[in-house]
Amino acid sequence: MDLALLIDELECPICCQTPRGPPIFQCENGHLICSACKPRMAKCPQGGCELDQQRSRIAENLLNNADIPRPCIYSSVGCFHEDLLSDLIEHETKCEFRKVFCPDLECGEVVVAKELLGHFKEDHPDHVKNDIEDKDLDRCVWIIDPDDLRKRSFTVTWPMSIWKKNGLTFFSVLHKYKNSDLWYSWICCDCPPDLAKTMTALVRMRSKSGVPELTYKGRVHPLDISCNDIVRKASSCLVATDDVIHSFLMGIPDEHKSEHEKDDQKFLLAMEYSIL
């Protein structure tokens, strides 16, 4: 059978696309309808025939055995990408129309990946430190005035930074969890989960002189994981208690202070984020 004709025959009359895969349903007169459109239809769109759970095994087999490009699973929300199934699955893990978690613990909203930066600007601009810049950074460093930190009683303890390395976008996050004395810090990336697995995050909390220092070396989190899931697994980010932060801010013995810090009455906390 001619491929163009086959594509024509398998096309769903509602979304006008090749079904993504089985099941493919049919009405009592054999008209096809894809599984994405079926839940929205009470009657067959081609003549109002009865529509129940009947499937078209012939259509499913034809689809499975032919090299027909199929639409991205996010086609209903705007993606026009089509590909053979094997390549399509890879595309879908990084499709900019996929839903991701906002990396802001207090927000946690699920948003379309390509709209994430717009979501920051619109919904919580004060939780983000900067506009994304085009130049690559080797690392992202914050020098935090402890007084500023103490003033922040809400969950979003410190506005996140957005930075780039090797063309990927990273988010540096430092949160104090609501009603607890625990602080969490990690790095997220807008890349597909498989790529995130190949990278190592280095998060360091330290005084300006480097003593004491707390380090986390481990996962870079894709945006497909929620903040709550990251926080729940203590091994997936840097965790510090109020007491530890307090010791960073107050309890550094003089002999451990650099000359600069001895002179400087104001102690500063440094957070450093990099990708190894």
Ligand SMILES: [Zn+2]
């Ligand atoms: Zn359809």
Ligand SMILES: [Zn+2]
């Ligand atoms: Zn029909």
Ligand SMILES: [Zn+2]
């Ligand atoms: Zn897509």
Ligand SMILES: [Zn+2]
């Ligand atoms: Zn948000």
